Amino acid sequence: MPHPVPGTAPSAAPPDPARLADLLPAVGRIRSAVQTVIEGKPQVIDTALTVLLAEGHLLIEDVPGVGKTQLAKTLARALDCSVRRIQFTPDLLPGDLTGVSVFNQESRAFEFRPGAVFANVVLGDEINRASPKTQSALLECMEERQVTVDGRTHELASPFMVIATQNPIEMEGTYPLPEAQRDRFMARVSMGYPSAAAEMEMLAEHAATNPLDDLTPVADAAEVVKLVEVVRTIHVARSVRAYVVDLAAATRDHHDLRLGASPRATLHLLRAAKATAALDGRDHVLPDDVQQLAVPVLAHRLLLSTDAQIAGRTPAQVVEELVRTVRVPPAGM
């Protein structure tokens, strides 16, 4: 039975208020657990949770040493589900990710040995240090949530989330992610340097012990699946859908961009907005949810024009500009 494509299920039935009420405590537990390790980054944590509930994949991009891997490991540890970590290196092969068929001498048949992607949470550390060939091996896994090896298709676990970290492409020994793969990440976040106070607290508390060691799972896979199902039922008004489309369309005609947002980006933005609404305890999406997620969801998919690059513009700036200028459609349209 094929795994359903996330977010495509119609949300005709309004969300059950009781289930929506159950979602908040569960999410709160996960958020609190992560915050015990990752301090001073509530927005990044919320974005990560949003992606989790929206059945997306998260790309964490920043310079080394700011806690990218720590965030991924913490989120994975907070969930009582299977976790696999892949350290991407230039010599990593696609088979290491997807798995390989091995000939069993005893049974005289080929047996499939699952790769690292066969887990609920897959940590791809420094994903842009692998070769494009290996990076592309993740394409089918991330989009279709299945792996095809030697003509046989193997479904991945549910929930399935890839949390990848990468260094900025200006760093040595990195390969830029292909556009197709960037488009498959629902959101990209940057950790940023901690504030002075947070860094002082980190030095005081984390110098002797690793807080990750004390972290215990607060939710299991089944609970996460239930949360995801609740998010799917969040209502999206027609005007909000129109707003999402307007935003995406605006990126395609913007003079500073040579590649705008794809329809997949539109879908990701809407699904992420539904998750944000659920995290806020609402049964409906607001345009504010869309605006809040526009930069994390859209910016990493856009390619700047040469002129914009020379002018020092960034995709995030373009998206922020669009959020300010694209009018929210009136109600009832």
Next chain:
Amino acid sequence: MTTQLTGLRPGTGTPAPARSDATPPAAPERGSDGWWPTAVAAAAVALAALVLAPLLDGPWLGWPFATLVAVALTGGALAQLRAPLFLVPIAQALVCAVVLTAAYVPDAPLGFLPSPAALDTLRTLLQDGVAAANTYVAPVPVEPGLLALVTLGVGVCALCTHVLAVTLRMPVLAGAPLVAMYAVPAAALPDGAPWWAFVLISIGWVGMLFADTRRQVDHWGRVVPRAGYATARLRPGGWLWPGIRLAALAALLALVVPPLVPGLTDAVLGGRGSSGAVDAAPDPQTVALDPFVSMRRDLQQGRDVELFTYRTTSDSPAYLRAVVAETFDGEKWIPHAYSADDSPVLSQGVITPVSLGADVARRTADYQFFATRLASPYLPLPYPVDRIVAPDDWHWDLATGTAFSVQTTTKGLSWAVDAVEPAPTLAQLEASRINRSDTRERGNQQALAQLPTDLVDQAKILAEGHPTPYEQALAIQWWLRTEFTYSVDVKGDPTGDQIEQFLRDRVGYCQQFAATMALMARALNITSRVAVGFTPGTRDASGVWHVSSQDAHAWPELLFPGVGWVRFEPTPRASTDGGNVAVPRWARAQTLAELEARHRAQPEPTDDPARTPDERVDTDPATAAAEPLGDRVRRTTLLGLLALAVALAAVPGTVRVRRRRTRLAAQGLALAEGGWAELRDTVRDTGGGWSDADTPRQAARRLKSAYWVDPPASAAIDRLTAMVERTRYAPTGRPVAADDVARDLRTVRAAALRRLDARQRWRARWFPSSALRRE
């Protein structure tokens, strides 16, 4: 950047499917109103313009209606193009100026450009029109100046009506320009505006209300109340019954209001008609001119019988006298007792003009008469005359300057006259004083005791503030012309009782006007008499003047020592050619106004040192009532303009109040959106910024952080924000209570107004900027 940034998106042309919560459809764009409101407003102005018809004598519809159409098309086109509101009246005013220039300034650049020189010409023309309106009694012959004035009036009315009814969507106030149009005939016509004028105005106004009701219902539909909000069905096209109710109410008002309002005739309920009791028509072959009775009969008879013709060298022939009545016996005027024994025959020599001052400028003119059907013992003659050529059996009465025969009549007679046309100056007339030694003075004194008391009192009232006899005569004449109504449908002869009735009813015809003015002059010790004869008649293409029975007339002549007998014209009637019943040059309204102005500039000592004559004039209602017609029209116009200005000034505030009520009277989504729009307008009216790109939550944050820190207002904003968010974006609508919305809006508005100083608060209330924005 492309159109996406303005919120447009691909596929917006596809109709939005109905939401699961049965959200009412959004209002269509303004442009979808089409030309319907513009056409209705233009039709209303066209109907209103028709009420000017009784004021004008001649074809006049062309350019005024062309201006109306041009102004309406301009406004309609700009509405279709969704031009900014302030551009509409500006463009319409420009178009109005262009049409006026094209119509009345033939030498304008390109024939229509309103250059400064062209506008100067136009201004001069309009001044001529104002002067004509002030000079003539309705119906006024159409001349270019007057036509330009009418065209400008129609254009301005069309502009104001369009702005109010179409641009600002306030058809109720749009009735103001129509009423202003109605005020013109109401003030200028002796009988007030005709009854049908009120009906025309009402039809136009009701039409605009009708169109506005239809527009509103077509946009929103009529909610069927039994279904409630969630399942409300909308029924476009249900505009008929409100319209019918409005029309019925207006028709009822049209019937009830006129009899109750001064100046509106009650003729619609069966009043005076033009045909009254007419004496048996005489044989037209033998028309006899009895001084008073036959004249009235001639005026009342339906047929217009030509009596005699004449040729003359005069450009403006004088009135033609036949009989003079000098004696008032206490009951009626008695024609002079003509005696052939005391009167020389005409063949005896040249006639000396009677009582014409030696210093008075004069011109001569020749007249050649031929009587066709006139059979009268009196010769119709201009006055005074130098010489008459007539058969020997005609006598000349030295006292009155009339010719008569005791043996024959004028039937088939020809006679020639060398007439004198006196042209006394204003100074000569002003300098004339009553000669106490005049024998006629004593006769007047004898008759004075027999004059009706009311007439004497009224004459004295009118004379106040007018120091000279000439000015007093002018005051009497213009009081009669402006306060009385002309009608031949009056029974009886002008005896004393009839004069009292005339003063009471203020309705009569020339005979009573002339008799009354002559008596009032005598009450002021001015020697007077009544002349009976004919007005100059009608000139044909060959230069022959035709005088008919309808030209029979009576007028007073007043004696001014040093000048002579001077004709006045107290009868407020003008015939079709404008020359038949004409006010003499020395008796026009401007003359009286100039004299009064001169007195104001040089106040003369009076009996009461504490008060000047002008103060008495201004404060005396009876004297004030004698003001010229032009002043009345001007005052009425000014009052109308003032009322219009007040109405226009109240427009923005009224628009806001009306919008607020409409918004808060809605239900469900419309109420929530209306409440949110009301919050937006409140912010704008109180000087706050508002971005349409903001989400409700962003707008709320901006308001709370930038404008109001008042906790109750902040909480009210949060409630309004939650309300609009839920109605816009939530899967199921939550009931919205209009009272809660209104209370929250009041809280926010009060907090916003507290931030402002008194001047800003006043402006926010009466000139809210949001009122000028399209919804």
